[in-house]
Amino acid sequence: MPDLGSNEVVEPDEAGTDLVVVTGLSGGGRSTVARALENVGFYVVDNLPQALMLEMAELAFAAGGAARRTAMVLDVRSRAFSTDLAGAVRALKERGFSPRVVFVDADDEVLIRRFESVRRSHPLQGDGRLADGIAAERKLLEEARDQADVIIDTSHLNVNQLRRRVEELFGGEDSRKLRITVLSFGFKYGLPPDADYVLDARFLPNPFWVPELREHTGLEEGVSSYVLGQEGATDFVSTYAQLIAATAPGFEREGKRYLTVAIGCTGGKHRSVAIAEELTSRLSGMRLSAHTSHRDLGRE
Template identity: 80%
Template structure:
């Protein structure tokens, strides 16, 4: 089925239409993602039934202009019309579109706190507990999570950090290039679930035990100098920059558009931050689109 009066165009022309499909768990931050996409020029359709995704794509293509960048936001309520997200994505690709699927996620404990803070029940909770509704939704969305091109875990992100992440992912004109996010973190706060590579910087001496550096961070020059004066630090970054650079052509051939390189130390304040900044800098010097983010900076 296609919109009345719409003429089929060659698939190559449809490929110029940028489609983003946003889904994920309730309370994960889909609304914030939608607003951020609007900020970078996307036409956003919220709560769209999956069965209407192809029709919406065709309307966006025919209208042209601003709608050539369209985001379709799906939540669990849209599954009342269709449960075949995989089929809907496949239909878009068969018609010549190249949709990018974004899945917004968060830890169960975080979701429960968010629902309790606004005194809302989960849409699938029924007569049970919040945890019951979250578990049911995760089961329904398991396939969508597996299909996602990028998973954004919002457990440790505030609204502004999430907005900046989306704007970095989709705000650049050359949105088809693979983007590398170098994400520093503290092992004591847990591994980032969306990491493609995990680097462990704990083999280096910890600046925390140097009194004059303890209150500084890896963004400060004295800490960075201390880290890179240690044996193995410079070669550690250089080797990983080379390794990541070597994988990029293959990832791009396979259609991957987002790569997350997680760099961890104990608390995510000193070593991982300094190395993350330098690694992102070397990747940019190699011609890649890369940025550094620091998940746990400020938590101590």
């Protein structure tokens, strides 16, 4: 291990230092994200003041070994020292590091329910209401959210689903390649806020109106064959697979590491699920790193 007390300046090696910065709204699931990152081999530093991020990154690089994969988790307590997350991330980049910023978000109503279920007040609510604290924190984090590499909306995710999402994003394959999440959803439950592309599968006939298919899902052969057998379905998948494959190298050159392609139908049970599975298969066949996630499957 290098001597941390020496005067020698160690230049960061971007290819060998993997830094993740986790921030987001209180109650959004940062602790679950931190545990999931530990599960895939990251050294996790919780409640790190933003002013110490550069120092922590340099220590991680100098230490080598397992510390080369370090995640720094920031919350309102760490922001007591500084609120300039954007400046701290910029300082890391100027020093030669390539931090990935993960922002954990959730709907206000969901956050309120979570705080009420554990009978805790929001760190920023003071003498006001829970909603006041959430609004104040959301305002404080606007710039951080805008600059995040990946936004994980946990409104409709349980703990295990959130853990799997993090492990899919940060475990196993080369974490510096563009990783594509093909996300099925139901329009009646709202648009995914973290989507880069939104595709609409509602032009296809709905299996809901076929009695023998209604209770089944797009993961099952009968529904999948019905959806993909409709006129225009395979052309729809092929067209978007080619578009994503054509743009992926440009996204990688620009430093984007996560791409979310959201495919919606009415309820997120039949058409969008089948199309998402087929699109993921096509992208994987093009040697792109793609996986599926079904946000609303099972909600009906």
